[in-house]
Amino acid sequence: MPVPVIAVFDIGKTNKKLLMLNEQYRIVFEQQTSMQEITDESGDPCEDLLLLISIMRQQLAAVLAMEDVTIKAVNISAYGASVVYIDENGDPAAPLYNYLKPYPEELSTRFYDTYGGRESFSHQTASPALGSLNSGLQLYRVRHCQLSLFSRTRYMLHLPQFLSYLFSGEVFSEMTSIGCHTALWDFACNQYHPWVTAEGWLDKLPPIAPASHVTGSQLPVGVGIHDSSAALVPYLLQFPEPFVLLSTGTWCISMNPFNHEPLTTEELQQDCLCYIRYDGLPVKSSRLFSGHIHETAVQQIAVLFGEDPQHFKGLLYDPQIVEQLAQSPEFSILEASRYENSAVAYHHLVMSLVQQQRQATRLVLGHTAVRRLFVDGGFARNSIYMHLLAKAFPEMDVYAATVSQASAVGAALVIHDSWNTQPVPADLVQLKHYA
Template sequence: MGQQNKPVPVIAIFDVGKTNKKLFLFDEQYHIVFERTARFTETVDEDGDPCENLESLRLSIFDSLREVFKNPKFEVKSINFTTYGASLVYIDKDGQPLAPLYNYLKPYPEELKHQFYAKYGGEESFANTTASPVLGSLNSGLQLYRIKQEKPELFEQIKYALHLPQYLSYLISGAVYSDLTSIGCHTALWDFEKQDYHKWVKAEGILDKLAPVAPSDHVMPAAFPGNNYAVGIGFHDSSAALIPYLINFQEPFILLSTGTWCISMNPFNSDPLTVDELKNDCLCYLQFEGKPVKASRVFAGYEHEQQIKRIAAHFGGDVISYRNAVFDPGIIELLRKNPEPDDEPKVEPSSGTINESLFSKRKLSDYATDLIAYHQLMLDLIAQQYHATQMVLKGTTVKRIFVDGGFSKNAIFMNLLSAAFPELEVFAASMAQATAVGAALAIHKSWNSKALPNDIIQLKFYSAAQHHY
């Protein structure tokens, strides 16, 4: 009888996205046994640009942990964090934030950008060495450079600049660290050739503001006395989502992670980026073991949202119904016979991958029904997706593509993708909360007495052989 009331050993994972902030508890079989979601109103920085409300985030973390610790059903063994990247929290000697959490979409001053790249070897060569396309504030290292130039008195006060996952970890552990998955995500901080910080980081006095790098499976005791749980150092979300796949599959694969951005990640391609790839929005991440992962991205989820609104408005249809539309090979065959419009968007070297699909140029009056128009949209998105995935695929021994996220549930997307890559095995992969599971798996040994699970990813195979067009 006493056995039933024994608390379940769990790990708590905070998964902080731009919109939703989630807390999950996983048991030792990696089942979600508790879940809580919060959303906060954004605030603004001193220039009036929108930014994350850091204080709400901090309070929410302490509140939800308090709730979990009070619950007699669970025994928290470890805590870890995964958040969006390219965002830094600047803390003073007492650990207090000194500035807003500047948004990575904040416009970057052109003059400062030119000054920086002119000083460090030009855009092309610098972007190549750091595997960081020129992205302004999305290169988080340049956010620090900006503070040094524009707000020297603030720069002086900064004891540490921590990427967001490491700041959240610091709140609980009181220990400051940097982590390779955050440093390796287009920050302009890391020299991928030397596998160390780029020389500008030291030259500008930035290195002194960065906490020591710790391995991703490093855990610390909690700062609160009387608690015996471990705290991980946190992860960049794109890298965390890759971990379950790296642990489960030994054969080379590409993970196509679909959401607002559709990111093709190839952990089996460590060739240095070419100038051409950088211009086409390719980059390198560092995965949790510190190895480079070549990645390319398309703004396809966003484009899909915009265009289905256009289709629905024109045909009087329902946006929701398109997502569950049934794949119709007959429609595809018909559409493939249509001549292409002349003004096909070209990939301009300066603009990177075409982020608007060809579909945005098409006249909806050319289509008899909304379903035909929707199939055309998916054809156009797959043409872009093929181009982006091909960039990280070529020259490697990859035989499989795993698709996770929103498009993995879209039958038209999946069928067209398998037709676009007939020589590869294409799978829709479903796993509840891949990012959070990855952050838990990374520190498995710190909290879990059982073997690593091998059944947390469900796969559905899409065969190109089914297509006769």
């Protein structure tokens, strides 16, 4: 008998994956693709959208032809702050511009001056001023600098919803994409910010569907979900008591799904923002570029001490080193020669990162009764980081959490009732406690 499964495309900036999960949410198939970036008309790097479309269509056709599985549904998890403009024929009308594309300062100033000032506007939209990382500002740029593209655009779709449209043929907007620092949504009024109408974009935005919505009778297709919001879903379903999730990778993002207090000016200035949960509620979050800083510093320490960078993955926590470094000045790679060996230098690096993380995570605690801190991603597997984090939050239970392919699992969970005949498993998340 063929195994009933869901096919989930998990589209990251670096790796693109197709996974199939059975009704117990175990991964029964995984295919990973890496793609080279191309350049847009300005010479800036961007995703090769046409190649991505071609690969995804080929991959789905191949797995639909498999005889040992029955694909009951398809959904998409994909990175945010990226939009696709489609024309009257439903084809992409422009490159998939990179969210790191430089944003003209003059245009940014004009935008904020027109719509109430940077601070007030950022409050209303729960979006720090981040240039192209605010996908709404990408739309403003098109409206004022690329009028031909604006005229050709029938619909603007965020990337997860565009990739869903490839298979469903139907266009939708969805709240986890609209709500991820896009500068499109007025959080207090719970609707698009007035600038969207004023600049002529409202008619080019498809109707909003919930993350649980599916379309298509022969093969149900979900509307897609922003990957950070998808990764939070398994935790929300398994743990009803308040918690903070620290998702660690290139960025370390602290997400408090139980803090619905409005962002303050101070929080915005310290890179706090709000995401929107799959069920429409806001998630106060803070960001640190810790993963990137860690990788860069590890390479430098390795060169200085003649070590293989992989050596540091196996280092164990040494409380004596931590005690020895307690009164030392802040870690600096420029002064790495003052360390007697690479283990001491590495402990001090992680101590510095955890100190910054302590401040960033405390920003999202607010007045919530959070007593548990879950850490997933790369740092969850780092013994030194986890012990130091538990030390930095003595009043909380700190856990390394493991959900295999959390974003893909989250995308499957939000449309569970459309493909799965079994109850949601109670063991989606595996925990390891650090005292």
